[in-house]
Every structure is written in structure tokens, then in C-alpha cells.
Amino acid sequence: MTVCLLTWLPLAVGLAGLLWPRHWQQSTVWTVAWCGLCFVAALTGVLAGFVESTSIALGLDDFARRALPVAGLWAAAFGWVMLRGDDEGRSAAVGRGGAILGGLTLAATSTDLIGLSFALEMVRIGTTVSRREERGMLDRLLFLGLCVGAAGCQGVTGSLDLATMRDVLAGVYTPAEPLVPVGRPALVLVGSVALWMIAAVTPIGIRAVSAVLDERGEPLEQQLAALTARQLVALLALSRWMAVGLPGLEAAVTTLLVMLSLIAGGCAVWLMDDRQRLDRLLSGFALWQCAGHLLWLTAAIKATDAMWLPVGWSHDLLVLAAMAAIAVSWVGRSSSLAYLDELRGLGALRPVSAALLLIPLVSLLGGPLVAGGWLRLTMMSQIFSLHVPGPDDLLFPRLDVRYALLLWSVVWIVSARAAVEIGRVVLLETPLRIDAWSRGWWAMVVAVLTATAVIAAGCCPYLLTLLIER
Amino acid sequence: MNALREAGPRLVVLLVCSPLIGAAIVAALGRGRPETARQAALANSLLTVLLSGLVAVAFAMVAESPSDTSAAFSALVPWFAVEHPTAGDGSRLALVCVLSFGVDALNLGPLTWVPWLACGALALMSSQEATGTRSRASGTQGGVSTAELIVWLLVECGLLAVFAAQDAVTFVFAGMMTLGLIGLSLGWWGGGDRRATAGRFLRGQFAAQLLWWLGLVGMAVAAAWSRQELLARIPPVDFRWITLSRGLPQVVYQSMAGFQYWSAASPLLFAVLLTGAALRTPWAPFHHGMQTWLNAVPTTFALLLIGAWPLVAGYGWLRFIAPAFGDDLAALGGGLTWWTALSAILCSRLCWTATEPRQFATAWCLSLQSLGWLGLVDGSPAGLTAGWLMLQAAGWSAAGWLLLGERADDAGPQRRPRAAFAAMLCLLPLVAIPVVGGGPESASPVEVLLLHHLWPTGLAIVAWFVTGWAAMRRIAHLAFGTSAKGAGGDLTLRDGLWLLPLGVCLIVVVVHPALWWGQP
Numbered sequence: 001m002t003v004c005l006l007t008w009l010p011l012a013v014g015l016a017g018l019l020w021p022r023h024w025q026q027s028t029v030w031t032v033a034w035c036g037l038c039f040v041a042a043l044t045g046v047l048a049g050f051v052e053s054t055s056i057a058l059g060l061d062d063f064a065r066r067a068l069p070v071a072g073l074w075a076a077a078f079g080w081v082m083l084r085g086d087d088e089g090r091s092a093a094v095g096r097g098g099a100i101l102g103g104l105t106l107a108a109t110s111t112d113l114i115g116l117s118f119a120l121e122m123v124r125i126g127t128t129v130s131r132r133e134e135r136g137m138l139d140r141l142l143f144l145g146l147c148v149g150a151a152g153c154q155g156v157t158g159s160l161d162l163a164t165m166r167d168v169l170a171g172v173y174t175p176a177e178p179l180v181p182v183g184r185p186a187l188v189l190v191g192s193v194a195l196w197m198i199a200a201v202t203p204i205g206i207r208a209v210s211a212v213l214d215e216r217g218e219p220l221e222q223q224l225a226a227l228t229a230r231q232l233v234a235l236l237a238l239s240r241w242m243a244v245g246l247p248g249l250e251a252a253v254t255t256l257l258v259m260l261s262l263i264a265g266g267c268a269v270w271l272m273d274d275r276q277r278l279d280r281l282l283s284g285f286a287l288w289q290c291a292g293h294l295l296w297l298t299a300a301i302k303a304t305d306a307m308w309l310p311v312g313w314s315h316d317l318l319v320l321a322a323m324a325a326i327a328v329s330w331v332g333r334s335s336s337l338a339y340l341d342e343l344r345g346l347g348a349l350r351p352v353s354a355a356l357l358l359i360p361l362v363s364l365l366g367g368p369l370v371a372g373g374w375l376r377l378t379m380m381s382q383i384f385s386l387h388v389p390g391p392d393d394l395l396f397p398r399l400d401v402r403y404a405l406l407l408w409s410v411v412w413i414v415s416a417r418a419a420v421e422i423g424r425v426v427l428l429e430t431p432l433r434i435d436a437w438s439r440g441w442w443a444m445v446v447a448v449l450t451a452t453a454v455i456a457a458g459c460c461p462y463l464l465t466l467l468i469e470r
Numbered sequence: 471m472n473a474l475r476e477a478g479p480r481l482v483v484l485l486v487c488s489p490l491i492g493a494a495i496v497a498a499l500g501r502g503r504p505e506t507a508r509q510a511a512l513a514n515s516l517l518t519v520l521l522s523g524l525v526a527v528a529f530a531m532v533a534e535s536p537s538d539t540s541a542a543f544s545a546l547v548p549w550f551a552v553e554h555p556t557a558g559d560g561s562r563l564a565l566v567c568v569l570s571f572g573v574d575a576l577n578l579g580p581l582t583w584v585p586w587l588a589c590g591a592l593a594l595m596s597s598q599e600a601t602g603t604r605s606r607a608s609g610t611q612g613g614v615s616t617a618e619l620i621v622w623l624l625v626e627c628g629l630l631a632v633f634a635a636q637d638a639v640t641f642v643f644a645g646m647m648t649l650g651l652i653g654l655s656l657g658w659w660g661g662g663d664r665r666a667t668a669g670r671f672l673r674g675q676f677a678a679q680l681l682w683w684l685g686l687v688g689m690a691v692a693a694a695w696s697r698q699e700l701l702a703r704i705p706p707v708d709f710r711w712i713t714l715s716r717g718l719p720q721v722v723y724q725s726m727a728g729f730q731y732w733s734a735a736s737p738l739l740f741a742v743l744l745t746g747a748a749l750r751t752p753w754a755p756f757h758h759g760m761q762t763w764l765n766a767v768p769t770t771f772a773l774l775l776i777g778a779w780p781l782v783a784g785y786g787w788l789r790f791i792a793p794a795f796g797d798d799l800a801a802l803g804g805g806l807t808w809w810t811a812l813s814a815i816l817c818s819r820l821c822w823t824a825t826e827p828r829q830f831a832t833a834w835c836l837s838l839q840s841l842g843w844l845g846l847v848d849g850s851p852a853g854l855t856a857g858w859l860m861l862q863a864a865g866w867s868a869a870g871w872l873l874l875g876e877r878a879d880d881a882g883p884q885r886r887p888r889a890a891f892a893a894m895l896c897l898l899p900l901v902a903i904p905v906v907g908g909g910p911e912s913a914s915p916v917e918v919l920l921l922h923h924l925w926p927t928g929l930a931i932v933a934w935f936v937t938g939w940a941a942m943r944r945i946a947h948l949a950f951g952t953s954a955k956g957a958g959g960d961l962t963l964r965d966g967l968w969l970l971p972l973g974v975c976l977i978v979v980v981v982h983p984a985l986w987w988g989q990p
Binding site: 366367368369373374376377378380381384385399402403405406409412413416417420421423424427428429461462464465 | 653677
């Protein structure tokens with residue numbers, strides 16, 4: 001199992017946070033330590049991604065160099081959530097945060113199925129609030145699915161290491177017709193891969209649904225942090241697998257990803273059906289983004305330099321965190337935000353805050369002159385470019401992917417409706433409440449930096465190109 | 471003169487940026503000084519009109535004929551270029567976007583018409599009388615704020631950018647910005663129920679915009695993949711209109727791979743783009759939305775919304791869609807003409823039953839738009855020409871109706887005949903446009919439409935007649951002060967029974983001889 005130093009550090013801190021005596025956990029020392037850890041992880045991840053010598057010293061491959069900055073970015077973007085804590089105290093949040101960050105870095109650096117499964121499970125544990133989800137047996141059973149899937153892959157290929165699996169598949173099991181993998185071992189392998197993937201992705205939906213079904217669920221920011229963490233680790237694990245490649249199974253895996261994307265899109269529509277609940281809306285946005293990224297993954301199956309995916313993830317993480325930060329900061333430190341009406345009149349009372357909320361929202365929707373517009377454009381063009389070899393070496397566009405893209409666009413329109421509702425409430429409605437601004441300096445930093453970066457990259461997309469090429 | 475010709479591309483960019491500069495100046499000067507802001511905005515608007523005239527003159531010097539779409543000058547600025555691997559054979563697919571503005575025969579009309587409309591509306595906004603009409607619309611008292619002027623100028627800039635765009639990305643991005651600004655103006659300065667109306671407007675139009683974006687991106691990618699076989703490599707994905715609407719139809723018939731790729735992709739893309747056009751125009755059954763928006767928006771913004779915004783759909787259709795989807799149009803032309811003809815009938819009924827001036831202007835616009843779309847979905851050169859002229863004429867005549875309707879109520883009896891005479895001018899498109907577009911040796915659009923789609927065109931002629939009759943009643947009301955029943959009222963059963971044989975007579979008297987004459 002390949003685990004780099006970056007993984008062990010947050011793991012150790014998270015474990016210590018969970019096991020430490022409770023009265024010690026109340027100390028603000030932990031808060032400061034957590035903040036420092038997040039920044040160190042983010043900084044190191046970025047450095048590891050950009051400095052070749054550092055990456056060599058850490059033993060990171062290309063994928064890890066691209067993925068680690070995203071994991072660090074999650075920590076930086078949602079670190080303020082851990083800072084706020086919840087009912088159980090800040091220390092528990094710090095412990096869970098350590099588990100999440102450890103899982104993310106493990107998923108970014110691991111190259112075998114054990115490491116990836118362990119990473120998924122760590123993030124699942126870190127994002128589970130035991131009081132509310134301890135009865136979620138399905139959520140726990142999914143770890144069994146991961147193990148069975150990994151065991152099936154190991155049984156067919158004789159290895160859990162992804163590169164070895166690829167070599168075995170390329171040498172032995174590649175059928176003449178790539179669309180029809182023949183032979184019993186290949187079928188077992190397809191089933192195992194499907195099981196593993198479903199077990200990896202399903203917790204995303206479970207997380208969102210379980211949080212929403214509970215009317216007085218977790219606070220909005222914690223809900224969003226948990227959801228995005230689960231999404232990110234699943235996407236990292238799947239992309240790692242896609243980057244290594246599955247010779248002969250591309251068509252099956254693509255179809256599987258498309259189905260998962262459709263499920264995520266359906267969950268997003270269901271969540272955004274109630275446009276009065278802000279937590280549902282933001283969770284719906286996150287699920288819609290996840291559906292898009294799953295589709296995007298289909299286009300990057302054989303790609304050796306799929307740098308756009310981490311950029312897309314980073315963008316979505318940042319904008320979701322910024323929106324949640326502004327919304328939560330508006331309500332204040334003591335209460336939680338659930339209903340959209342609580343944001344009424346934000347534009348009249350706090351125009352800057354309204355701008356900081358709406359700029360990421362526009363970018364999330366792919367509006368003009370913001371980074372999201374270029375990312376959606378790139379994503380759509382890449383997905384449209386996905387094709388399968390046809391008879392006589394002619395190229396056909398992938399039918400299922402095209403229709404999935406169409407359905408994703410329908411969810412896009414639903415998201416746009418929700419965004420218009422948010423914009424209407426924030427900008428046009430009359431304020432009902434007096435100013436209740438709280439001091440969320442970290443959240444504000446995240447929001448300001450996000451808005452600045454999004455506009456800069458939107459007006460001058462050459463910056464995005466530079467980032468990709470670098 | 472040579473200098474003017476050479477300065478053409480720069481003039482276009484300046485024309486698009488002029489309202490933006492004006493907005494910046496108004497923002498800088500107008501804080502706390504609304505009178506100064508108003509004067510600055512008006513001066514900038516006049517300057518934009520002057521620039522549009524210069525652009526038209528420069529284009530006339532370049533073009534060999536007024537309909538010469540190959541003659542154009544445009545300014546291209548590289549905006550976004552990236553290269554990424556594809557999932558197929560490991561080759562790399564490049565993505566190239568340019569920020570491009572230009573003028574050709576297709577967009578010369580809107581580019582000269584929009585500044586005039588904007589200038590007129592701004593003058594109305596600045597006048598004392600406008601305060602009354604604005605107050606009726608928005609329910610607010612007082613003059614125009616600096617913020618309203620800034621948003622107004624930005625909307626004008628966005629509309630000019632939409633029409634001047636020479637590539638799909640600029641077209642879509644400028645459309646989105648304009649859409650957001652119109653929605654905000656509707657929500658901030660509109661009349662009763664303005665917030666909900668703004669939400670409905672943004673939701674519907676944004677959905678149309680997203681669908682068009684998806685379809686245009688799909689077209690660009692399909693064009694790149696279709697050229698792969700010819701060029702032995704994947705060319706960059708290019709969003710310029712010349713690649714999409716001229717290159718794509720040619721290339722798909724030059725290579726087997728391109729043909730098969732396009733055959734598989736075009737039905738989905740056409741469905742997406744058609745839905746976007748129907749939402750944006752809007753066609754029936756979405757046509758009630760436009761009445762709601764225009765009822766809530768301030769008069770000045772309503773002028774732009776009714777005069778220029780519906781043109782965007784037709785312009786995008788002509789620029790990007792109709793040339794590339796000729797086969798799909800030929801296959802679905804019958805159904806689409808039925809759809810537009812029914813839409814025209816429904817809108818003409820709205821025209822008949824409208825009681826308020828603004829309602830009538832909206833219904834007039836919708837009805838003429840539907841008649842214009844009948845030509846656009848036919849796809850023949852005569853139909854496309856006549857349809858585009860009809861759409862433009864519908865814009866300016868509806869804006870004229872709106873302005874007249876709003877001001878005629880304030881005018882005294884002695885000014886009513888003049889208003890009636892001005893209203894007569896608004897009837898011109900209804901009378902003249904159906905026969906415009908056919909050359910001396912080619913058939914008129916009506917003949918072409920009758921040959922291609924007999925019954926839908928007959929239905930449209932009935933709608934044309936009802937709309938014209940409703941307009942005549944309104945003119946009579948303006949001129950002679952007839953009763954309100956004469957200017958509106960519900961369409962009774964007797965009216966309907968009276969219209970039915972009239973429509974049949976029209977079809978028998980007009981359609982059959984035309985069909986007979988059109989036989990080779």
C-alpha cells in the first residue's frame with residue numbers, strides 16, 4: 001500500500017483528536033493546530049503539485065501531483081467549518097476533519113484498491129455524525145461492497161495494484177471486440193468493478209438524502225463539507241482507476257459511470273424541487289456538479305493528462321464553500337441556516353456580501369466572464385468528443401453519453417431555476433431582519449479569494465490555460 | 471473614404487463598447503447628480519447612433535450588394551485556447567475561442583436599429599412625460615436613477631454584442647449578460663408583482679440560453695470531428711459562425727466519417743436548439759410569458775424588450791442553425807410550420823382581445839414574430855429572407871405601437887389623428903413584408919410558402935388577417951375615438967363565426983390561384 005507522508009500527518013492528528021480526553025479537546029489549541037494543519041497540507045500539496053523536485057522527493061506520481069492540491073484545497077475551503085464546530089464540540093469536528101483530510105490524501109496518493117477502499121471508508125467515517133446516521137446500515141454495508149469488489153478484482157487479475165491489474169488485463173483479457181468482453185473471468189471482473197464503483201459513489205447520495213430527510217439535520221455548512229468530501233474522495237478514487245486504465249472494459253465502465261451520473265442528477269433534481277430550503281439547494285448543486293464530473297470522467301478514461309478534472313473539482317469546491325460561508329456568516333455564529341428566506345434583503349443591507357454570494361453562484365452555473373463558463377465549455381466539448389470505434393474504423397459519437405449530457409443539461413436548467421430563486425430572494429426581496437453579521441474571518445477570506453479568482457480567470461482565461469499547462 | 475473602410479473593424483468594436491464606456495462615465499459622474507448622469511447617458515447614446523451610422527457606411531463601401539453576406543469586417547481577439555487529449559485514439563483536441571465582433575448583411579439591420587431604439591427610449595426616459603408612463607408601469611414616482619441609466623446602457627451594450635458576435639461563445643456569453651441585466655431591471659424597477667415576474671423571465675430565458683449553448687458546443691465539436699478524415703488530424707474546435715454554419719454543411723458531405731457522425735448527432739442537437747428557440751422567441755404555448763414580462767417592465771426597458779430581444783432568437787437561428795440543419799428542417803418543416811402557424815393564430819387572438827395598449831403591442835409583436843418564423847422554419851432562401859425582415863419589422867413596429875399606446879393616453883384629442891397616422895406606419899410590415907424577399911426572377915415568399923406548406927400558410931394568412939383587423943380597429947379608435955368595444959373586448963362567438971368563412975374564402979381566393987400560378 002502506497003501512502004505518503006502527507007497522508008499520515010492528518011491521520012495522526014485526526015486520530016489523536018478523536019482519542020484525546022474530552023476536557024482537553026475543548027482547548028482552543030486544537031483549533032489553532034487544525035488551522036495550521038490545513039494550511040500546511042494545502043501549501044504542501046500545492047508545492048508538491050508544482051515543484052518537480054519536491055514531488056520526486058515525496059515519491060508522488062503525476063496523478064498525485066494533480067490530486068493533492070485539490071485535497072489541500074478542500075481543507076482550506078472548508079477549514080472554517082471545522083473551526084465553527086457543532087453540538088458535539090469543536091474537537092470532534094477537528095477529529096473528523098483529520099480523518100477526512102487523511103482519506104483524501106490517501107485517495108490522491110494510493111495506487112491500489114486497498115488504499116482507495118480505505119480512503120473511501122475513512123472519509124465516510126469522518127463525514128458521519130454518529131448520533132444521526134448510526135442506523136444507516138446501508139452506508140456501512142457499502143464498505144463490504146468495496147471489499148468484495150476489490151476481492152473480485154484480485155481474484156481475476158491476481159493483484160490489487162492498479163498498474164499490475166492493467167498489465168494483466170492488457171496481456172490476457174483484452175478481447176478482440178472491445179465492446180464485448182468475453183469469458184467468465186472478464187464478467188467477474190466487470191461485476192467487481194461495478195460493485196466497487198457503486199459502493200464508492202453511493203454514499204454521496206446517501207449523505208445528501210439522509211441529511212435532508214432529517215428536518216433539523218446538521219448545519220448547512222457541515223452538511224456541505226461532508227457531501228463535498230465524499231464526492232471528492234469518490235472522484236479521486238475513480239479517476240485514479242480511470243487514469244491507470246482498464247483495457248477492454250472501457251465501454252462497460254463508461255456505461256456504469258453514465259448510470260451513476262444519471263442517479264446523481266436525479267437526486268439533484270429531487271433535492272432542488274423544494275426551492276425554499278437552502279441546504280437542499282446547495283446539496284442539489286453539489287450533486288449536480290458531481291453528476292457532471294462523473295460524465296466528465298467518461299471522457300478522461302484514456303486520457304493521460306486529464307488536468308481539467310482537478311481544476312473543475314477545485315472550482316466547484318471553492319464556489320460551494322464560498323456560498324456556504326457567506327450564507328452562514330449572514331445568519332451568525334449561534335444559529336443554523338436552513339431556509340432561503342433567511343437571506344432576504346442581503347443585497348440591500350450587505351451588497352458586498354451579496355456579490356460574494358452571487359459571483360460563485362454564477363460561476364457554478366457557467367455564466368459569462370467567470371471561470372465556470374470556461375470550465376463548462378471545456379467539459380461539454382470533451383464529453384461531446386467521447387466516441388467509440390465503429391465498424392470500418394469510422395467514429396461514432398457515444399449515444400449514451402450524449403443523452404446523459406442532455407439529461408445533465410436538464411438538471412442544469414433546474415439548477416438555474418434554483419439559482420434564479422436565490423438571486424431573486426437576495427437581490428429583489430425586502431429585508432425582514434436586521435443585520436446579524438458575524439465574524440467569520442476565514443470564511444470571508446475564502447469567499448473573497450474565490451470571487452477574485454473566479455472573475456480573474458473568467459475575464460482572462462489565459463490564467464486557466466497557464467494553470468493547466470503548468 | 472479609404473480610412474473609413476479600413477477603420478471598419480475598429481468601428482464595430484467601438485460601437486459595441488460605446489455604451490459600456492457610457493456606463494462607466496455615468497457611474498463616475500452621476501453619483502448624487504442624476505441630471506448630469508442623464509445628460510451623459512443621452513450624449514453617449516447619440517454617439518452610439520452616430521457610430522452605428524458610420525459602421526453602416528463603412529459596410530456599404532465594402533459590400534458589393536446589400537445582401538452580400540460574404541462581405542464583412544470583423545475584429546478577432548484570441549480569448550481562450552487549450553489543448554486536451556481525447557478519449558479516442560490519444561490524439562489531442564484543441565479548443566479555440568475568439569472574442570469577435572463584426573458586421574455583415576445579416577446583422578447590419580439590428581446593429582443600426584438597436585442604437586436608434588435605445589436612444590429613443592433614453593430620450594423618453596429623460597422626458598417629463600415619461601415620468602408619467604414610467605410611474606404607471608412601475609408604480610413608483612420620481613425621475614430616473616443613475617443605477618437605472620447604468621443598467622440601461624449595459625443592456626444596450628449586451629444587445630449590440632449579441633448581434634455583432636461572430637462566434638458562438640461571444641454570442642452566448644453576451645446573451646447571458648443581457649439576460650441577467652434585463653431580469654434585474656425587471657425585478658428592481660418593474661411594476662406590480664415584478665419580483666415573481668423577473669424570476670419567471672430569467673428562468674425561461676436562461677433555460678433557452680443553456681439549451682442553445684449546449685447545442686452550439688455540440689455543433690462545434692461535430693464540425694471538428696467531421697473534418698478529421700479530410701485533414702488526417704483533429705482540427706481545433708472552432709466556434710466561429712463561418713465554421714458552424716458554412717463549414718459544417720459542406721464538410722459532412724465530403725467525408726463518410728463526417729456524414730455518419732453528423733447523422734448521429736444532428737437530431738439531438740436540432741431538438742435542443744429548436745426548444746431553445748421556441749422558449750426564447752417565445753412560441754406558443756410559451757407566449758403568455760412575454761405578456762407578463764412586458765406588463766411588469768418599465769416602458770423604456772419594454773421598448774428594448776419588445777423591439778430587440780425577440781430578434782435574438784431569429785438572428786441566432788439564421789446565423790448558426792438554419793444553414794447547418796437543412797436536412798432536419800426539410801424533414802420537420804411541415805410540423806414546424808404548423809406549430810408557428812398555430813402560434814400565429816393564438817397570438818392574433820391575443821391581439822384581438824387586447825384592451826390595454828401594452829397588451830396590444832405585445833400581442834402584435836408575438837403575432838408578427840410567429841408569421842416571420844413561418845418563413846424561418848421553411849428554410850428556403852426566400853423564406854429566410856422574408857422571415858428575417860419580418861422579425862425586424864415586427865420589432866420596430868411593436869416598439870412603435872408600445873410608444874404610441876403609452877403616449878396616446880396622455881395626448882389630447884387634437885393630437886389623436888397624428889397618433890393614428892403614426893400607427894398606420896406600424897401596419898407597414900404587415901402589408902409589405904410578405905411580398906418582400908422575392909427577386910424579379912424568383913418567387914415571392916408567400917408563393918414559396920404556399921407551395922411548400924399549403925395549409926399552415928393558409929392558417930397563417932387567417933392569423934395575418936385577424937391581426938391586421940385588430941390593428942385597424944385600434945387605429946380607428948385613435949383617430950375617431952370609437953368605443954372601447956371597437957378597440958378591444960373579448961372575441962365573441964359571432965366574431966369567430968364571422969372569421970371562419972372569411973378564412974376559408976381567403977384560402978380559396980388567395981391560396982389556390984397562387985398555387986396554380988406557382989406550377990411550373
